[in-house]
Every structure is written in C-alpha cells, then in structure tokens.
Amino acid sequence: MSDDTIKLDELDRRIVVATQAGLPLVAEPYQQVAEALGVTAEEVMQRLQRMLESGIIRRIGAVPNHYTLGFRGNGMTVWDVPDEKVVEYGEKIGALDFVSHAYHRPRFLPEWRYNLFAMVHGRNRDELKQKIDTIAQMLGEDNRAHEVLFSTRILKKTGLRLVTGS
Amino acid sequence: MLAETLQPELNPEALTELEKRLLNEYQQGLPLSPTPFADMAQHLGTTEDEVLRILDDMQQQGIISRVGPVFKPKQAGASTLAAVAVPPEAMASAAAFISAFDEVNHNYERLHRLNLWFVVTAPNQQRVDEVLAEIEAHCGQPVLHLPLMKHFHIDLGFPLW
Known part of the structure; x- marks a missing residue:
C-alpha cells in the first residue's frame, strides 16, 4: 500500500500548501500553481504524481459534500470483534462501497469496548440501517457488540494544514 | 470556530446527467496533464468551458468542497x-x-x-x-x-x- 516513510522536500510541501484548498478552476490549473511557486507546470505535475504513487495523496478529483448531496444517513459505526480478526474484518468492511473509512483503534476499557470503526453512508436512516445489517451479517458471531453514533453538529472541521518553513 | 449546523440539503434530482457523471467519475483520476478539464470534457463529450462552469457552480453551491488533491492525514507528528x-x-x-x-x-x-x-x-x-x-x-x-x-x-x- 502506501509508504509512510517517504519524505516531502520543501517544494513538495509548498505544492501541498498551494493545492490543499483546491486547484484553481482555470484551463491550466497546474500552470497557475506553478507560476505562483516559481517553477514549471511539469515539475508540479511530476511531484503530484509522485505523491499520488507514494500514497501521500489519496486521490485527485472533485471532493463531494455528501451531506449536501442528500446522504443524510451517515453514521460512525463501531464494532467489538476479536482482536485476532480485526485486520481481516477491517479489510472486508473497508472494501464495501458504502464505507468511506474503516479503522482499527484500541479499546479503552471499561468505558469503550469497540476496536473497529467504519464510516457508513446512506441516503437516510433506513438505508443506513440496512447497510449496518449487512456488516453485522458479515461478522456473524464475531460481532460481539456494535453501535452507531450519529453526528448532530459539526463544531469544527478544518482540513490538513501544513505550514511551510518554521 | 462557532458551532455550525449542517448545511441545507440540495435535491440531487436537480443535477443534470452530465453533472452526475462528472461527480461519479472524477472523485479520483483528475488528469495530471496541462489541460485536465479539456481532457475531462473530451471524455464526457462536452466542452472545457462547460466542465469548468459545472465545477465552479457545484463548488459555489457546496455540492463539492473543492477540486484537487486529497491528502492522507497525519503526514508527521x-x-x-x-x-x-x-x-x-x-x-x-x-x-x-x-x-x-x-x-x-x-x-x-x-x-x-x-x-x-x-x-x-x-x-x-x-x-x-x-x-x-x-x-x-x-x-x-x-x-x-x-x-x-x-x-x-x-x-x-x-x-x-
């Protein structure tokens, strides 16, 4: 998969800062970014390609706002599965097309028994419930408990902020 | 910074077929070419101006938050x-x-x-x-x-x- 150890040099970091809020919607966006950084468009494209290949960039494209698009049944689902199977199940759940993210996180006992998180997306609560049932069936007896946590308010959400220099 | 309630819903039916295709097909794979939007237009069977107009409209309406790279979180630290x-x-x-x-x-x-x-x-x-x-x-x-x-x-x- 991705290489966590790859190092960004100064120009890479400047490209991240210049593009993380989005590309300019003009005919030659990489050229416009390149001009602002005093390099060539070719250099910007090559470095974006390299960051894409190394996994630092997951994808380049339109970033939809699922909530605006009517995906109101979004839920953070949390599952208690046997630790020795968490990787196997994480990979299976992460591969489902209605799951945007799946994570293994530690339990925090006694308050928190869950070790697998999956962000599940549906157009409404009923659709979400069906999708959660699909995951529950996939896990069978290894689903020792699960819950869904709906978000009621976004109090703060900022993207990655990478600062150059200091 | 202050508490912000979730954005109002847009009726997805209001989107044109072209807008839907653009959204479905270009969440990844924006061309790394000098003229990515012209390349997309060619693939979608429309014009570069139309692609740029749609993306700009969708961005202003909050249907998309941006067009660009999605970085993996936790670069360091x-x-x-x-x-x-x-x-x-x-x-x-x-x-x-x-x-x-x-x-x-x-x-x-x-x-x-x-x-x-x-x-x-x-x-x-x-x-x-x-x-x-x-x-x-x-x-x-x-x-x-x-x-x-x-x-x-x-x-x-x-x-x-």
Whole structure:
C-alpha cells in the first residue's frame, strides 16, 4: 500500500500548501500553481504524481459534500470483534462501497469496548440501517457488540494544514 | 470556530446527467496533464468551458468542497481521536474550549453518552497528551484516547448514483 516513510522536500510541501484548498478552476490549473511557486507546470505535475504513487495523496478529483448531496444517513459505526480478526474484518468492511473509512483503534476499557470503526453512508436512516445489517451479517458471531453514533453538529472541521518553513 | 449546523440539503434530482457523471467519475483520476478539464470534457463529450462552469457552480453551491488533491492525514507528528461525555449544560463551554485549540482539527457532537468526538494532531505525542490533559481538566471527565492503529481503506470516493 502506501509508504509512510517517504519524505516531502520543501517544494513538495509548498505544492501541498498551494493545492490543499483546491486547484484553481482555470484551463491550466497546474500552470497557475506553478507560476505562483516559481517553477514549471511539469515539475508540479511530476511531484503530484509522485505523491499520488507514494500514497501521500489519496486521490485527485472533485471532493463531494455528501451531506449536501442528500446522504443524510451517515453514521460512525463501531464494532467489538476479536482482536485476532480485526485486520481481516477491517479489510472486508473497508472494501464495501458504502464505507468511506474503516479503522482499527484500541479499546479503552471499561468505558469503550469497540476496536473497529467504519464510516457508513446512506441516503437516510433506513438505508443506513440496512447497510449496518449487512456488516453485522458479515461478522456473524464475531460481532460481539456494535453501535452507531450519529453526528448532530459539526463544531469544527478544518482540513490538513501544513505550514511551510518554521 | 462557532458551532455550525449542517448545511441545507440540495435535491440531487436537480443535477443534470452530465453533472452526475462528472461527480461519479472524477472523485479520483483528475488528469495530471496541462489541460485536465479539456481532457475531462473530451471524455464526457462536452466542452472545457462547460466542465469548468459545472465545477465552479457545484463548488459555489457546496455540492463539492473543492477540486484537487486529497491528502492522507497525519503526514508527521502524532494524532489521536478522542471522546468525552459532557453534560448538556456544559456542552457549549466544552465545545468552545476544545475547538479553540489549534491542535484540534475536527470536533463533532454525536448522539451518544460520549457526545463530543474530536481529533488532536500535534508535532509530537507529548503535545497531544498535554492538550488531552487540559481538556480532561476542563471537562472534569475522563477523555478516551483512541489513536489510529490501522487504516484499512484508501478513500477513493464512492458511487453517488
């Protein structure tokens, strides 16, 4: 998969800062970014390609706002599965097309028994419930408990902020 | 910074077929070419101007947040997901206290006994722990530390229609 150890040099970091809020919607966006950084468009494209290949960039494209698009049944689902199977199940759940993210996180006992998180997306609560049932069936007896946590308010959400220099 | 309610819904039926295709097919794979929008237009059977107009409209309406690279979080340093149970009367104060940290980049209220969920990211673990300790002291409640141990899925977008 991705290489966590790859190092960004100064120009890479400047490209991240210049593009993380989005590309300019003009005919030659990489050229416009390149001009602002005093390099060539070719250099910007090559470095974006390299960051894409190394996994630092997951994808380049339109970033939809699922909530605006009517995906109101979004839920953070949390599952208690046997630790020795968490990787196997994480990979299976992460591969489902209605799951945007799946994570293994530690339990925090006694308050928190869950070790697998999956962000599940549906157009409404009923659709979400069906999708959660699909995951529950996939896990069978290894689903020792699960819950869904709906978000009621976004109090703060900022993207990655990478600062150059200091 | 202040509490922000979720955005109003747009009726997805109001989108044209071209807009839907553009959204479904270009959540990834924006061409790394000198003229990516012209390349997309050719693939979609339309013009570069039309692609740019649609993307600009969708961005202004909040249908898309941006067009560009999606970076993997946690480039360096330390980070954790954290959760705390806050009584309703203390929610406004706790939410503001937590969101005020530069180290907190996501803070969500959720329907659960543990009703505040936030992500703390800092250059090192010591700073993450300091922020969590300050939040724990402010809230008077244990703060759960749930750092990422493994991420199973590279988010490549998903089918919208």
